[in-house]
Amino acid sequence: MMASIILTINNKIYGPLDIDPEITMLEFLHEYLNLTGTKFGCGQGICSACVIIQDNEDGTSEIHKTCITNALGFNGKTLRTIEGHAERDDKGEIISLHPVQESLIKGFAFQCGWCTSGFTNHTIALIEELKRNPIPVEEIEEKIEETLGEHVCRCTGYVKYYAAVKEAILNTEGATR
Ligand code: FES
Numbered sequence: 001m002m003a004s005i006i007l008t009i010n011n012k013i014y015g016p017l018d019i020d021p022e023i024t025m026l027e028f029l030h031e032y033l034n035l036t037g038t039k040f041g042c043g044q045g046i047c048s049a050c051v052i053i054q055d056n057e058d059g060t061s062e063i064h065k066t067c068i069t070n071a072l073g074f075n076g077k078t079l080r081t082i083e084g085h086a087e088r089d090d091k092g093e094i095i096s097l098h099p100v101q102e103s104l105i106k107g108f109a110f111q112c113g114w115c116t117s118g119f120t121n122h123t124i125a126l127i128e129e130l131k132r133n134p135i136p137v138e139e140i141e142e143k144i145e146e147t148l149g150e151h152v153c154r155c156t157g158y159v160k161y162y163a164a165v166k167e168a169i170l171n172t173e174g175a176t177r
């Protein structure tokens, strides 16, 4: 038996589509929409490689691990994935990256990049939250640990990631007070 889903991802409406009601959101993104930038890491909700952003009507957003969440649970939701952060022209070619993406590249934060879409999505959501609720500069590092502490990277230490995220926060007007 199939189920119907319709949702918005990166400002584009997908659906209604008939899907297997048992599939995970990660499978839906990969197999139905060809949005393969969201990565499968542990598949058990541990590594955070697969997180995407859900935008709520009240202007807040939340992070979801797509390897352990059912696709149908996102029916009617508004989401962002790694494919949606860069600015693109009419032909879909990338004009410029999101400042967080720039910061991660500039800081040599990642190596193979498998964990990077998860780190990027979560960092973007964090910075947007900080713009709503700025924190003192001296609390940045603690906030990064608290927010990104569940993200696993198999390649690097976390030092460069955290430093690049700190840089991105410091470069964002209104994120600190
Ligand atoms: S792949 Fe989803 S948490 Fe690891």
Ligand code: FES
Pocket: 110, 111, 112, 113, 114, 115, 116, 152, 153, 154, 155, 156
């Ligand atoms: S850069 Fe390879 S897993 Fe993080």
